[in-house]
Amino acid sequence: MTIETHETLTKDLRAAADVVVIGSGAAGAVVARILAKAKLDVIVVEEGPPPDRTRTSRSVQDAMFLLGRDRGLQVAMGRSFIPVLQGRCVGGSTTINAAIVWRLPEDAWARVFKGYGLGDAVPLEGLEREWTWIEEELNVNTVDRPRLGRNGELFLEAFQKAGYAAEAIKRNEKDCIASSNCILGCPGGKKMSTDVALIPRAIADGARVFACTRVDRIEVKDGRAKIVHATVINPESMARVASVTIEARRAVVVAASAIQTPCILLKSGLGNRAHVGQHFRVHPGTAIGGIFKDEVRPWQGVHQAADSLHFRKEGFKFETINLPPEMSSVRATGIGARFIEKMMEYKHLALWAMHVRAKAEGSVSPRRDGSATIRYTPGPADMQIARRALKILAERFFDVGAESVVLAVYGLPDRLNSPDELKVFDDAPLDPRSYPFIATHLFGTARMGPDPASSAVGADFQLHGVPGLYVADSALFPENLGVNPQHTIMGVAALCARRILG
Numbered sequence: 279m280t281i282e283t284h285e286t287l288t289k290d291l292r293a294a295a296d297v298v299v300i301g302s303g304a305a306g307a308v309v310a311r312i313l314a315k316a317k318l319d320v321i322v323v324e325e326g327p328p329p330d331r332t333r334t335s336r337s338v339q340d341a342m343f344l345l346g347r348d349r350g351l352q353v354a355m356g357r358s359f360i361p362v363l364q365g366r367c368v369g370g371s372t373t374i375n376a377a378i379v380w381r382l383p384e385d386a387w388a389r390v391f392k393g394y395g396l397g398d399a400v401p402l403e404g405l406e407r408e409w410t411w412i413e414e415e416l417n418v419n420t421v422d423r424p425r426l427g428r429n430g431e432l433f434l435e436a437f438q439k440a441g442y443a444a445e446a447i448k449r450n451e452k453d454c455i456a457s458s459n460c461i462l463g464c465p466g467g468k469k470m471s472t473d474v475a476l477i478p479r480a481i482a483d484g485a486r487v488f489a490c491t492r493v494d495r496i497e498v499k500d501g502r503a504k505i506v507h508a509t510v511i512n513p514e515s516m517a518r519v520a521s522v523t524i525e526a527r528r529a530v531v532v533a534a535s536a537i538q539t540p541c542i543l544l545k546s547g548l549g550n551r552a553h554v555g556q557h558f559r560v561h562p563g564t565a566i567g568g569i570f571k572d573e574v575r576p577w578q579g580v581h582q583a584a585d586s587l588h589f590r591k592e593g594f595k596f597e598t599i600n601l602p603p604e605m606s607s608v609r610a611t612g613i614g615a616r617f618i619e620k621m622m623e624y625k626h627l628a629l630w631a632m633h634v635r636a637k638a639e640g641s642v643s644p645r646r647d648g649s650a651t652i653r654y655t656p657g658p659a660d661m662q663i664a665r666r667a668l669k670i671l672a673e674r675f676f677d678v679g680a681e682s683v684v685l686a687v688y689g690l691p692d693r694l695n696s697p698d699e700l701k702v703f704d705d706a707p708l709d710p711r712s713y714p715f716i717a718t719h720l721f722g723t724a725r726m727g728p729d730p731a732s733s734a735v736g737a738d739f740q741l742h743g744v745p746g747l748y749v750a751d752s753a754l755f756p757e758n759l760g761v762n763p764q765h766t767i768m769g770v771a772a773l774c775a776r777r778i779l780g
């Protein structure tokens with residue numbers, strides 16, 4: 279497989295293709311796969327480098343430095359700072375994600391797409407058809423018993439005991455050895471992220487990939503999106519190497535994520551400013567831990583093994599999560615001997631997370647240095663839901679014998695030692711600053727809709743008023759989903775590619 283990088287793209291270059299796809303993550307890779315298979319001449323332009331797994335597997339810090347956007351330090355600013363984790367590499371966020379695959383349930387489809395007049399543009403039967411081949415190519419399968427790990431087993435036991443629906447997760451991986459290192463880009467390349475599963479197939483069908491190449495702007499010529507202007511950058515020093523100008527004979531597809539897609543459009547002076555970069559939605563999430571007498575060994579089992587959609591319609595979802603010690607330690611309060619004592623408990627720790635289908639909206643805009651200003655604050659109703667969800671998790675921990683539950687909520691004790699103490703949640707703070715949220719599911723910043731007055735992109739996936747400029751990622755989604763988004767993004771991107779094929 280050949281991918282151009284800053285080491286080969288050393289001189290200013292002019293190129294042309296039928297279709298230029300910006301981004302190689304969930305959305306971009308699917309578009310490139312379909313169009314290359316249909317014998318279109320495709321160039322994928324990707325800002326980040328191809329993952330070098332010999333280096334990224336050393337530590338979270340190395341992985342974030344080499345694979346993460348802004349070195350893993352991107353944040354949303356609002357009433358609090360919320361880390362917004364994204365991949366910046368070939369494979370995009372799929373390279374560092376947990377490989378959870380959920381087909382969007384029908385009621386969520388009706389709310390997110392049909393409810394906005396998009397039932398024909400994004401039909402559920404169309405998504406189902408696309409998911410079928412995508413699941414085959416990504417080898418989607420259910421986590422089996424041995425790979426659940428003790429964390430997954432405890433979660434399923436706890437939810438079963440309470441009568442709540444819960445299940446082993448469906449994931450895209452092949453021969454996974456359950457090392458729990460998905461966030462490091464999967465050192466053994468077992469996760470079927472798009473750099474492993476889809477981009478190589480697109481290349482085999484003739485697609486070219488320009489990695490380490492950041493798109494600066496898209497130029498409209500003769501009434502169509504026509505020229506893509508980009509800069510080759512050294513992904514480590516971030517120094518400029520060369521410029522690349524690509525003519526798109528048929529279409530430009532922006533698939534750079536719900537953060538970077540609106541930034542590229544705004545930098546190009548394209549799109550309706552009332553909607554491009556606005557309506558930013560996320561699933562704010564956080565985790566709490568249960569400390570068990572017996573060892574849990576959170577380094578055994580897949581990174582995220584079991585989940586529960588039981589409360590999805592109320593606006594939250596639960597998942598197990600195994601994190602490497604350096605990430606868990608960030609949550610451990612105390613210093614010196616107290617901190618060491620807490621870290622000694624690591625092997626007894628089960629970590630369970632929740633994320634909220636928050637109603638709050640934020641915004642995204644480009645900065646000169648290529649990064650983005652993200653503004654976002656969860657609203658009061660979202661905070662009520664977050665508090666309730668955490669209480670449910672804490673109850674479940676005690677139900678299956680946790681000796682204590684460790685929290686990282688400012689204003690609450692850092693540890694609960696008995697179920698009698700669960701009442702602290704009832705008047706826990708509702709200030710987002712008290713909770714260590716993180717955002718990895720991002721939506722809404724170039725929303726799709728039939729009416730140009732209330733949307734940025736038309737039902738034909740083209741930016742209103744700019745023929746030939748397609749948007750393919752979750753910037754399109756008018757609302758957040760309530761389930762993990764990768765699979766819906768891939769399905770929607772596939773529908774976008776079919777439109778281009780006509």
Ligand SMILES: Cc1cc2nc3c(=O)[nH]c(=O)nc-3n(C[C@H](O)[C@H](O)[C@H](O)COP(=O)(O)OP(=O)(O)OC[C@H]3O[C@@H](n4cnc5c(N)ncnc54)[C@H](O)[C@@H]3O)c2cc1C
Nearest residue numbers: 301303304305325370371375376377378493538762763764
């Ligand atoms: C840690 C983590 C865990 C997650 N776990 C899951 C999970 O288990 N299941 C799930 O469903 N979802 C998960 N997600 C979310 C999921 O990975 C994303 O929703 C999905 O990958 C988004 O797809 P995308 O194509 O919109 O963006 P991305 O996959 O992020 O791809 C966008 C690509 O565009 C590139 N790009 C951006 N700007 C430019 C530019 N100017 N020029 C050129 N290229 C550019 C980026 O470098 C990136 O490679 C997780 C995300 C993270 C960060």
Ligand code: SF4
Nearest residue numbers: 454457458459460464
């Ligand atoms: S659990 Fe380990 S082997 Fe399995 S996909 Fe994740 S990193 Fe790869």
